[in-house]
Amino acid sequence: MDELTGVQALERKHPDLPMQPGHVLRREFEYIRHGTLSWFINFDVATGQVIEPSWGPTRGEQDCVMHLKRLVESAPEVKRWHVMMDNLNTQFRSPRAMDC
Structure with missing residues (x-):
């Protein structure tokens, strides 16, 4: 998962x-x-394909949680997800923040 902040819409x-x-x-x-x-953009590292991108005016903790919920809901057949994230500023304050 990667975050792109302040991308100009031109x-x-x-x-x-x-x-x-x-x-x-x-x-x-x-x-x-x-x-x-x-x-917020997810890439399948094996294929390079983009999976379930999200965009909006902000990129806070709630935006990140909603994006991850959409990602999980996009493929209900997947039993386990491995998400690699940087720590720009959407890191979660508590493990319970990710109750998807």
């Missing part, structure tokens, strides 16, 4: 210019900002 202001023979794709530099988002 939209290109103008479409890409079409490629032409002898020229690379041309892209305008202007974009529209839509604020920032925080992400």
Whole structure:
């Protein structure tokens, strides 16, 4: 599981210019900002596939718990999960915080 904090939600202001023979794709530099988002993303380490991503304006302990609940509920056939996390600031204050 990884956290991406303060990711800018951007939209290109103008479409890409079409490629032409002898020229690379041309892209305008202007974009529209839509604020920032925080992400929780799980990766299957064997395949590199993303499993059940979550995003929102915050990334606190409750956001992390809700994300992990969604992850577990996404595959009811799985009997055991191994989750590796860094300790940015969503580490749990008590073992009971993870009552999923």
